[in-house]
Amino acid sequence: DGGITQSPKYLFRKEGQNVTLSCEQNLNHDAMYWYRQDPGQGLRLIYYSQIVNDFQKGDIAEGYSVSREKKESFPLTVTSAQKNPTAFYLCASRKDRGGSGELFFGEGSRLTVL
Amino acid sequence: AQRVTQPEKLLSVFKGAPVELKCNYSYSGSPELFWYVQYSRQRLQLLLRHISRESIKGFTADLNKGETSFHLKKPFAQEEDSAMYYCALSRASGGSNYKLTFGKGTLLTVNP
Numbered sequence: 001d002g003g004i005t006q007s008p009k010y011l012f013r014k015e016g017q018n019v020t021l022s023c024e025q026n027l028n029h030d031a032m033y034w035y036r037q038d039p040g041q042g043l044r045l046i047y048y049s050q051i052v053n054d055f056q057k058g059d060i061a062e063g064y065s066v067s068r069e070k071k072e073s074f075p076l077t078v079t080s081a082q083k084n085p086t087a088f089y090l091c092a093s094r095k096d097r098g099g100s101g102e103l104f105f106g107e108g109s110r111l112t113v114l
Numbered sequence: 115a116q117r118v119t120q121p122e123k124l125l126s127v128f129k130g131a132p133v134e135l136k137c138n139y140s141y142s143g144s145p146e147l148f149w150y151v152q153y154s155r156q157r158l159q160l161l162l163r164h165i166s167r168e169s170i171k172g173f174t175a176d177l178n179k180g181e182t183s184f185h186l187k188k189p190f191a192q193e194e195d196s197a198m199y200y201c202a203l204s205r206a207s208g209g210s211n212y213k214l215t216f217g218k219g220t221l222l223t224v225n226p
Contacts, residue, residue: 031212040123042200042218043158050212058213090158094212101146101204103214105158 003027006091006106013113019078021109023091030096032074033103036060037088046089049074050096078111085113116141118203120217127191128225135186135220137175137201147177147184148202148214158200161186171195191224198222 004025013019023032031050035043035058045058049068063082068074074093078085088110092103117140127133139145149161162170164177164184175186184201201217 033214035216040218042120043216045213045215048213092158096212101163101212102148102160103150107157 004091004093004104004106006089006109009107009109011109011111013111015113016080018080019085019111021076021078021089021091021111023074023076023106025072025074025093025104027093027095027104028071029093029104030071031094032068033092033094034058034064034066034074034076035090035092037090037108043090046076085111087111116145116203116205116213116215118201118215118217120199120201120220122220123218124221124223126223126225129193130190133188133191133195133222133224135199135201135222137184137186137217139182139184139201139203141182141203141205143205145177146204147175148204149173149175149184149186150200150202150216152198152200154197161199191222193224193226196222196224 007022033048034046037043044060046064047066049055052071055066055068065077088108090108091106094103119138147164150158151161152158173188177184198219198221200219202214204214
């Protein structure tokens with residue numbers, strides 16, 4: 001089943017712990033994105049990456065970190081500095097060069113910090 | 115800065131009634147507008163984009179640059195249309211720093 005895979009689907013952590021969410025895609029897409037989805041807030045962009053070994057901050061990057069060492073992988077770390085980490089996190093990818101601009105989304109990861 | 119406004123958090127209609135989900139945007143350049151939909155227990159997916167000018171599942175949306183709007187319309191709503199709808203905006207050309215900005219979403223409920 002091709003597409004974007006996020007893991008884990010559900011994650012519980014204690015306050016003060018760092019957490020890493022996985023995002024893998026086998027679509028050979030160049031660009032990858034992390035969004036946070038909160039009720040009544042819509043989707044807010046955390047980080048994005050256009051190519052391997054390069055990434056940019058989105059609108060709410062504070063308290064998060066990412067890496068893009070491989071084209072197919074774009075993990076997101078929620079650090080202890082993130083003040084309100086409990087949320088639903090969505091990863092997406094886009095073909096970029098020559099693509100239609102459409103974003104393809106994963107099923108999401110729900111993080112709950114206790 | 116690019117901004118998308120969806121004024122209605124919730125919209126409830128009866129089956130067979132027309133439905134319009136509103137979307138307004140602000141962007142200084144030439145925008146590309148999208149509607150994404152999230153059905154219950156499914157992943158977020160593209161519904162339609164303004165440049166394709168097509169009707170998907172009976173939905174249409176016209177970009178009105180004068181009113182900076184991209185409202186989503188369907189003449190006869192169906193129960194299976196019940197979902198969360200997001201309007202989104204990006205710069206018209208791709209290339210570097212491509213960002214898709216989403217509105218806060220409208221939850222559409224179609225009652226039998």
